[in-house]
Amino acid sequence: MPPDSIVFGAAGFIGRCLVAELLRRGRADEAAVRGDGDRLTAWLTGQGVPLDGLSVVRADITRPGLGLPATGLDDVRDVHNCAARFAFGLSVAEARAANVTGALNVLDWAxxxxxxxxxxxxxxxRVSGPGGGPPDYRGLGAYEASKKEGDAAVRARARERGIPLTIANPATAIGQGQFLGLASVVSDLWHGRLPAVPGGREVFVPVVDVGYLAAFLAALPGDERTEGQAYWILDDRTPVLPDLLELLATHMGVRAPRRTIPVGLLRRLPRALTGADPETLSFLSTDRYDTAPADAFAERIGLRRPPIEPTLRAWADDLVAARFGAIAAPPRPYGYQQVAGTATWVTGERVRPAHVLLYGLPLDSGSWAQVADRLDGPVLAADLPGLGGSGPGHRPLEEWLADLLRSAETRPVLVAHSLACGPAIRFAAAHPERLARLVLFAPAVLQAPSPWPLRSGGAAAVLRRTPPARLARLLGLPEGAVAAPFSRPGQARRAVAALRALHADRHDLRRALDGLDVPVELVAGSADPLTVAVDRPVTTIDGAGHYPQLTHPEAVAAAITVRAGKGQAAV
Known part of the structure; x- marks a missing residue:
């Protein structure tokens, strides 16, 4: 089936969502990309999008003719130009090549x-509107100025050549995979690096759900009344920036800044002090936009914007899941949930889990990923209060764990590692009827404690300053296994306090372990043996140290799913 539409910039965040929307509508779509398109097709497949109507072609919008083949696109009726260079710090030539010259090349080809x-x-x-004279590249920066120039140039070229044109002026599109612009502010908020709200109390940085935006764009060509029109596509229910940050801070369990810094002062302060890119400051505005035409069109086609606050929270979850673009996000479901009064980062199934996985320091719940992939049945994992992605907790860990499992309708296997073995033992002692089994990996209560965090008054400061790569080497972990575990305020201090509390309770925990009325398996690496004699069989993983879930995930999965026999076993 020959394509009837083409999307330029199809591999970009908005472009790929538009391609997905067109394909779901049964359209035959040509996706124009600069590379080979493998990432686009992989993403579409991961989203469950049918690929029957998709074809991929290479294009370079900076070249006249776009480098497209002379035949095969004769049936194209609708041209969507989502291609642009969105980055700060570009040279004027780099920005104009894509955002001005490239936009005109697409128009001429069409x-x-x-x-x-x-x-x-x-x-x-921020850039659309008639007239206004030449853009101020020095004042606005290359990106915004080139977009402003491109907007005016496209309108003029379309009038000159009689091209049926519609302009879409979207605000920041948010959704899974969007890590630019406002996302950097959310990153600073999550990491505790945002002492004040940039701009004033009424700064308005609007957003729009990318799914809504894609549906809006896909419907424009089919309505002849949209020809020659321009639409501001944004959610005017977006809270002003201080309230938006307060909303996300509460969701993520971090402190929201109370003070604001005026834009004028931000411009005068050194960038090394503020961390603010000068090109972003023009977006810190109190301006509002006429969304009535866009709202009327959406009403006409039956398109409804999703509720803004859940949309913002879901986007924050997506950002944290991908560590703001540093890693690939795990499979859904994931996100922040309130557990025992703590904003807790949770992945997996809380209602019918087959396995519940708890980790030890300095890891997070993502450390179980390779093990979880090898287990049968739904898995539930969560970051401990005050550690990983979770906010600080104010109740004992065993109470937090009890609340985490309160909604479980199954009797899962509870798997704990190192530090987490303490609350797991206490939960099993209090609620044996809630568990099928308890599996303890490298249980700290049965190993010699490290004297360093117990004796060193500056332990937290040392942890905080130790680079992740060096920490991984010191612990004998694979490169990249430790991802800035103590980079957020208070995490290093809470980690040291948790280790000291475990050491103080180790004798009580051993007695509780001896008296458990639930099947228990103990697992240790051959290079990290238990140092306390126990009257239970111990499974030994050959060649493993203190973190077998990272170094020997297959053996760990086997130890969880296959009950150890009598006496000591080796995996």
């Missing part, structure tokens, strides 16, 4: 299509 119905050009909510 003008020669025999069946052209519409060109939809993606502009920006």
């Amino acid at each position: 003008a020669d299509l025999k069946s052209l119905r519409r060109v939809v050009h993606l502009s920006g909510y």
Whole structure:
């Protein structure tokens, strides 16, 4: 089936969502990308999008003719230009090549299509509007100035050549995979690096759900009344920036800044002090936008915006899941949930889990990923209060664990590692009827404690300053296994306090372990043996140290799923 639409910039965040929307509508779509398109097709497949109507073609919008083949695109009616260079710190030449020259090249190519119905050009909510003279590259920066120049140039070229054009001016599109712009502010908030809200109390940085935006864009060419129109596509229910940050801070269990810094002062202060890119400051505005035409069109086609606050929270979950673009996000479900009054980072199934996985320091719940992939049945994992992605807790860990499992309708296998073995033992002692089994890996209560955090008054400071790569080497972990575990305020201090509390309770925990009325398996690495004699069989993983879930995930999964026999076993 020959394509009837083409999307330029199809591999970008908005472009790929638009391609997905068109394919779901049964459209035959040509995805124009600069590379080979493998990442796009992999993403679409991961989203469950049918690929029957998809074809991929290489294009370079900076070249006249776009480098496209001379044949095969004769039936294209709708042209969506989502291609742009979105980055700060560009040179003027780099920015203009994509955002001005490239936009005009797309328009000129489209003008020669025999069946052209519409060109939809993606502009920006801060740059659109008629007139205004040449853009101020020095004052605005190359990105925004080039988008402003491109917007005006596209309008003029379309009038000159009689091209049916619609301009879309979206605000910051949010959704899984969006790590630019406002996302950097959310990152600073999560990491405790945002002492004040940039701008004033009424700064308005609007957002729009990317799914809503894609559906809006896909529908534009089919309505002849949208020809020659421009639409501000944004959610005007977006809270002003201080309230938006308060909303996300509460969701993520971090402190929201109370003070604001005026934009004028931010411009005068050194960037090394503020951390603010000068090109972003023009977006800190109190301006509002006329969304009535866009709202009327959405009403006409039956398109409804999703509720803004849940949309913002879900986006924050996506950002944290991917560590703000540093890693690939785990499979859903994931996100922040309130557990025992703590904003807790939870992945997996809370209602019908087959296995519940708890980790030890300095890891987080993601350390179980390779093990979870090898287990049968749903898995539940969560970051401990005050550690990993979770906010600080104010109740004992065993109470937090009890609340985490309160909604479970199954009797799962509870798996704990190192430090987490303490609350796991206490939970099993209090609620044996809630568990099928208890599996303890490298239980700290049965090993010699490290004297360093117990005796050193500066232990927390040392942890905080130790780079993740060095910490991984010191612990004998694979490269990249430790991802800045103590980078957030108070985490190193809480980690040391948890280790000291475990040491103080180790004798009580051993007695509780001896008296458990639930099947228990003990597992240790051959290079990290138990140092306390126990009257239970111990499974030994050959060649493993203190973190077998990272170094020997297959053996760990086997130890969880296959009950150890009598006496000592080796995996």
